[in-house]
Amino acid sequence: MNIDHDTMVISKEEPQIISLPESQISNATKMMADTFFGDPLSCYLIPNERDRLGILEKAWSKTINHNFPLGHVYCGYQGNDDISDSVGNSPILGIAAWLPPNAKSASLLGSLPLILEIFLKNGFLSTKRVLNTLTKTEAYRLHDCPTPHWYLEGLGVSPKAQGQGIGGLLLQPVLQQADRQGEICYLFTSTDRAVKFYQRHGFVVREELRVLNDAPPLWMMMRSPQV
Template sequence: MNILNDKMTVRNEEPQILALQQSQISVAAKMMATTFFPDPLSCYLMPNESDRLQILEKSWSKMIKQDFPLGHIYCSHQEHSDTSASLGNPQLLGIASWLPPNAKSPSLLQSLPLIFEIFLQSGFLSTSRILNTLTKTEAYRLRDCPNPHWYLEGLAVSPNAQGKGIGGLLLQPVLQQADRQGEICYLFTSTPRAVKFYQRHGFLVRDELRVLNDAPPLWMMMRSPQV
C-alpha cells in the first residue's frame, strides 16, 4: 500500500491510496451516492427512488466539503505508466471519509438547511425518519465513545473495483494511525455483508439499533487499538 500526497514513481497498475483532492469532491459525492443508493437504510429513509439519488448526492457533497479541511478523506485509483492517461482527475475506485478525534459532527442546527431541502423535496415521512436516524445513531456513538475517537462517516468502492481489497486498503491510513496513537474507531452499517467486512478489520458489533420499529437494523461497530 502507498499513501501519497505527492507524485512518486509506482509500479504499473498498483492500487494507490491518496488524500482526496478538492477538485475530486463532486466525483466523490456521486460515488458515495451511487454506492449507498440501494443500501437498506437509504431505501428506508427515502422510499421514493426518483428523489433518493439526488438527496444522497447533496448530502454527501455537503458532508465531504465539511470533512475535507480535516484532512482524512482517502481515495483510490489505478496508477498507469502512461502519465498522459492520469492527467486531470483519474476515475476514483473508492473513497473513505473519516472524522478525526476531537472533530464534531455537524449539529442539528447546522444541518437544518439540508434537512429543509429534503423536506421540500421528499416530504414529512423522509424528513422524520432522517431526523430520528441522525439523533439515535449519534446518541449511541456518544454513549459507546465518550472520549475522542475516529468516526468513519462513509466508505464506498466502485462496483467494477469490488473484491480487489480496495475497501480494506482505504481503511488502513486511519486504522494504522489509531493503533499507533491508542485510539478507538467507530462506525455503523446496515448490511450483514458490511458487518463481516469490518469484523475482518478488527471491528466488533457493540449494538443492533432500529431507529423506528419498521426500520432496518443498524449495527453499531467499534474497533479498539490493536498492537
C-alpha cells in the same frame, strides 16, 4: 505497504490510495451517491427513487466538504506513478471519509436546508426517519466512545470496482495511525456483508440498532487499537 504523508506507496498492479484532491470532491460525492443508492438505509430514508440520488449527492457533498479540511478523506483510483495526472484522468474507485479525534460532526442546524428539502419532496415520514437516524446514531456513538476517537462517516467503493480489496486499502491510513497512537475507531453500517467486512479489519459489533420500529437494522461497530 508504506504510508508517507497520507499517501500509500503500493505496486502498479494495485489501486492507488491518496488524500482526496480538492478538485475531485464533486466526483467523489457523485460516486458515493451512486454507490449508496440501493443501500437499505438510503432506501428507507428516501423511498422515492426519483428524488433519492439528488438528495444523496447533497448529503455526501455536505459530509465530504465538512471532513475535507480535517485532512482525512481518502480516495482510491487506478493509475500510474504520476499521481497528479492519474487522478484527473481516472475514475474514483472508492472513498473513505473520517472524522479525526476531537473533531465534531456537521451540526444538525447546518443540515436544516437539506432536511427541509427532504420534507418538501418526500413528506413528514421521510423527515422523521432522517432526524431519528441522525440523532440516535450520534447518541449511540457518544455513549460508546465518550473519549476522543476516529469516526468513519463514510466508506464506499464503486460497484464496478468491488471485490478488488479497495475498501480495505482505504481503511489503512487511519487504522494504522490509530494503532500507532492507541486510538479507538467507530462506525455504523447497514448490511450484513459490510459487518463481515469490518470484522475482518478488527471491528466488533457494539449494538444492533433500529432507529424506528420499521427501520432496517444498523450495526454500531467499534475497533480497539491493535497491538
